[in-house]
Amino acid sequence: MFKLVLLVTLFNIAYVSTHSERPGKFLEHDRSIVNCARYKREANQHTCVLAPFATEGPYFLADDLERSDITDGQTGVNLDLNLKLTNAKDCSPLSGYFVHIWNANALGHYSGVQEFNKFPKQTFRPKPIYDTRWLRGYQVTNEDGEVNFKTIVPGWYYGRCLHIHVEVYSKNTTDTNAITYIGQLYFKRELPVQLKLVEPYSSNQNELKFNEQDKVFNGMHGNDTITELVFEENNAKTSFILALDPTVTTLTNGTVVN
Numbered sequence: 001m002f003k004l005v006l007l008v009t010l011f012n013i014a015y016v017s018t019h020s021e022r023p024g025k026f027l028e029h030d031r032s033i034v035n036c037a038r039y040k041r042e043a044n045q046h047t048c049v050l051a052p053f054a055t056e057g058p059y060f061l062a063d064d065l066e067r068s069d070i071t072d073g074q075t076g077v078n079l080d081l082n083l084k085l086t087n088a089k090d091c092s093p094l095s096g097y098f099v100h101i102w103n104a105n106a107l108g109h110y111s112g113v114q115e116f117n118k119f120p121k122q123t124f125r126p127k128p129i130y131d132t133r134w135l136r137g138y139q140v141t142n143e144d145g146e147v148n149f150k151t152i153v154p155g156w157y158y159g160r161c162l163h164i165h166v167e168v169y170s171k172n173t174t175d176t177n178a179i180t181y182i183g184q185l186y187f188k189r190e191l192p193v194q195l196k197l198v199e200p201y202s203s204n205q206n207e208l209k210f211n212e213q214d215k216v217f218n219g220m221h222g223n224d225t226i227t228e229l230v231f232e233e234n235n236a237k238t239s240f241i242l243a244l245d246p247t248v249t250t251l252t253n254g255t256v257v258n
Ligand SMILES: *[C@@H]1O[C@H](CO)[C@@H](O)[C@H](O)[C@H]1NC(C)=O
Pocket: 066, 140, 172
């Protein structure tokens, strides 16, 4: 790993991509409760917090594949992930939205990219240098605003607690000026303690960070997107409702703009 220091420095210089800044008014995250139960629509009986935005991080890849099963041979605790997008303004399902997810494997690695522990700036994005795209993909929400993915419970890596990245577009694009939502799903604090007991997570040599030790989690309302797992043998499943305001967009650093 330390042999890579020089390489890392070169990469940093070579691969810093400039993201043009977008005009608009910066908004504070609105933590209002979305009470869809009062709309008395059968499919939309829920109460939740407007989903908080989080930073995109450096490892999103724009050449995502449209697919539900993104495991691509990666092993770990299989995870069936159901995401439902709700319009926070009227509780209607957001159908036809493009939902991208990406997560680290059990050993804490992302496919396709060289990983870095330090970034020269927040806009730093390493270019893809491998063809692998495991644990990445996108789906289009159905008429109920839902998508289903098969992934694995992620492992931990430098500086971060367990999380799955989510990025939503209202159309088929990955243009940084057209992002409806960027967030991260988290897990219960104790989950990695259990994972450490089983292969391949037990071989993950990265320093483990718990939720409360992670700056992104703490600074960007991580508690609001903890998803609860239901276990069945070596499989887990979970559902999460993301209540979004479709009239705003977000910068890749998680700042909301209108
Ligand atoms: C989105 O656009 C890409 C590139 O043109 C295309 O390959 C893909 O099939 C499109 N996806 C959907 C769901 O239309």
